[in-house]
Amino acid sequence: MNNQDETKVETVSKNSFNDQEQEVKTDNMSDQDKNTKEIKIEAKNKNGLGETWPEPIVRVQSLAESNLSTVPDRYIKPPSQRPQTTITNHQPEAAALNIPVIDLDSLFLGNEDDMKKISEACREWGFFQVINHGVKPELMDAARETWKSFFNLPVEDKEVHSNSPRTYEGYGSRLGVEKGAILDWNDYYFLHFRPLPLKDFNKWPSLPSNIREVTDEYGKELVKLGGRLMAILSSNLGLKEEQLQEAFGGDGVGACMRANYYPKCPQPELALGLSPHSDPGGITILLPDEQVTGLQVRHGDTWITVNPHPNAFIVNIGDQVQILSNSKYKSVEHRVTVNSEKERVSLAFFYNPKSDIPIQPMQQLVTSTMPPLYPPMTFDQYRLFIRTQGPRGKSLVESHIPPR
Numbered sequence: 354m355n356n357q358d359e360t361k362v363e364t365v366s367k368n369s370f371n372d373q374e375q376e377v378k379t380d381n382m383s384d385q386d387k388n389t390k391e392i393k394i395e396a397k398n399k400n401g402l403g404e405t406w407p408e409p410i411v412r413v414q415s416l417a418e419s420n421l422s423t424v425p426d427r428y429i430k431p432p433s434q435r436p437q438t439t440i441t442n443h444q445p446e447a448a449a450l451n452i453p454v455i456d457l458d459s460l461f462l463g464n465e466d467d468m469k470k471i472s473e474a475c476r477e478w479g480f481f482q483v484i485n486h487g488v489k490p491e492l493m494d495a496a497r498e499t500w501k502s503f504f505n506l507p508v509e510d511k512e513v514h515s516n517s518p519r520t521y522e523g524y525g526s527r528l529g530v531e532k533g534a535i536l537d538w539n540d541y542y543f544l545h546f547r548p549l550p551l552k553d554f555n556k557w558p559s560l561p562s563n564i565r566e567v568t569d570e571y572g573k574e575l576v577k578l579g580g581r582l583m584a585i586l587s588s589n590l591g592l593k594e595e596q597l598q599e600a601f602g603g604d605g606v607g608a609c610m611r612a613n614y615y616p617k618c619p620q621p622e623l624a625l626g627l628s629p630h631s632d633p634g635g636i637t638i639l640l641p642d643e644q645v646t647g648l649q650v651r652h653g654d655t656w657i658t659v660n661p662h663p664n665a666f667i668v669n670i671g672d673q674v675q676i677l678s679n680s681k682y683k684s685v686e687h688r689v690t691v692n693s694e695k696e697r698v699s700l701a702f703f704y705n706p707k708s709d710i711p712i713q714p715m716q717q718l719v720t721s722t723m724p725p726l727y728p729p730m731t732f733d734q735y736r737l738f739i740r741t742q743g744p745r746g747k748s749l750v751e752s753h754i755p756p757r
Contacts, residue, residue, distance in 0.1 A: 404519055407532035413540050414504065417616030417696075424620040427536050435623055436649075436656075436690045452478050452650060454662050458485035460585065472589045475670055479631075479685030480650050482665040487581075488574045490664045493640055495563075496571040500612040501698045502561045504540065510560055516543065522556055538624045538691045540614045546572040547608035548707075568610070572702070575638055576608050579704035582636055582668060590678055592717060600677055600715065601635060602707025607732075611701045615647060618691040626689035626697070632671040633736045634705035639667040645697040651686040658690075672735070673706050676727045679714035708733045 416425065453474040460467040474481035503511070516523030518530050521543045527536055542558065545551040557565050580598060587597035598606070615626040626647060641648060641661040648667065649656045659667060675684040691697075706712055711729035719725050 404517055406518060406527065407530055410515070410526050412508070412526055413538055414614065414616045415508065417618065421619050424538075424618065424623050428538050428624045430535060430623065430625055430628075434625070434628070436621070436625060436688075451657065451660050452480040452482060452667070454482045454484060454665065456485050457483050457487070457581070468589065471585060475586065475589065475682040477683070478650070478652060479683040480659070480667065480669045480687070482659075482662050482667050483582075484662060484665045486578055486666055488571075488578060488666070492567075492571055492574065493664065495567050496700060497640055497642070497698060499561060499564045499567045500542070500614075500700060503542065503558050503564060503612070504614040504698065506560055511558075514542070514556075514558060537627050537689075538615065538618050539626045539689070540616070542612045543609065544568070545607075545609045546576060547606055571700075572608065572610060575610075575702045576704070578638060578666070579606075579608065579636060579702075582638075583704070586636075586670075586674065586682070590681060590715070590718065592715065596715065596717075597674070597677060600706070600712070601673075602710055605707040606635075607703075607705040607708060609703050609705070611703070613689075613697075613699045613701060615689065615691050615697040615699075617696055618693055621691045621693050624691055626691045629686045629688040631675075631684040631686055632669060632703070633673070634671040634703045634732070635673045636671055636704045637669045638702040638704065639669070640700040640702075641667055642697045642699055645692055645695045647689045647691065647697050647699075649688050649690060651688075656688070671703075671705075673712050673732060676712055677715050677718075679718040679723060680726050681718060706732045 411427075413428075453470050455467055455471050455474065456464075460471065471481060511524050514524040516525040522545060524540070524542050526540045527534075544557055545553070554565055554569075557568065559565065583598045583601070584594040588594050590597075613626075618624050618626075629651070639648070641659070643661045643663065646658050646660060648659045650659055650669075651657075661667065669687065670682050670684050672684045674682050709731050711731055712735070713729040714725040714727060
């Protein structure tokens with residue numbers, strides 16, 4: 354999920370939203386290789402990350418549509434990271450495990466079982482599914498199908514939205530700027546909802562014709578859901594309902610979305626749609642593909658494939674909530690597998706702290722026996738890691754725990 358991505362950027366400069374502007378130039382496609390789409394991106398270096406990808410961009414969808422029989426070397430994971438390499442905890446019932454399902458209506462009516470279930474989910478799983486969440490199933494279906502239609506557009510209609518490493522906003526095919534890195538088997542589209550000065554319809558696709566309208570309505574509903582979930586998480590930590598939201602910046606919170614497209618893969622046992630990572634932000638609300646599984650969550654020493662509940666969202670705790678909770682809540686590693694028979698589309702909605710305020714453990718959760726585990730750090734400073742390195746397990750949040 355990343356963050357995931359499971360894992361993108363809202364803004365790097367609080368002083369000038371003009372820094373978010375990017376100039377994109379698409380080279381003519383080579384007649385010698387119609388299946389490899391190479392994109393050159395030009396822009397001025399304003400934020401220190403560089404304005405070009407380290408190598409020509411190849412669209413994974415183009416590779417998949419070329420009827421390859423083998424996965425290119427750039428997408429083959431090391432043996433220890435391949436999805437068929439299963440780490441087991443020798444519990445035969447592990448295969449039957451699934452992340453908890455929470456009924457939000459029941460929870461808001463004060464159902465103690467559901468309150469206990471969501472608390473345990475945050476502390477032990479880092480993931481849960483929510484039903485009766487207030488978002489209409491028709492809107493969920495429309496959002497998913499609209500983005501599926503976008504990815505199935507002709508390539509020239511998508512390339513006009515090609516992104517750069519500086520903001521990631523737009524149509525992309527890789528995370529991180531490390532040259533020669535092993536890549537993931539996915540394409541994506543990243544866009545902003547909050548703060549409002551970053552919300553720019555001109556940077557959203559115009560095709561299919563209803564995509565902006567549907568995505569805007571969907572985003573507004575998920576911002577509301579994010580606020581409701583924050584109140585629940587805050588209460589379960591023994592805090593006032595509004596405290597986590599206030600720590601995120603109140604009305605100044607960030608919200609963005611990554612539409613993920615995982616094409617068919619000729620050798621799914623060698624590749625991953627998204628490498629193991631924990632999401633660097635606050636909470637992620639994932640609309641999964643109900644027909645094609647792919648999300649896997651690390652639970653102890655086992656990778657658990659999540660079976661989506663009908664009309665449910667999958668919610669996961671991000672690193673920023675782990676930090677605010679002083680590790681009472683856990684952000685958990687997850688990854689995405691790919692499929693040789695079916696493509697897969699999911700929408701990851703990221704509800705994040707305001708980018709320029711320090712995030713640190715809540716004072717009420719710090720005691721003499723549980724001192725603060727993390728130093729103050731803004732979200733801008735924190736997420737720079739995944740923008741440069743790409744998804745890399747839990748190394749980001751763990752690297753900020755000072756030695757004792």
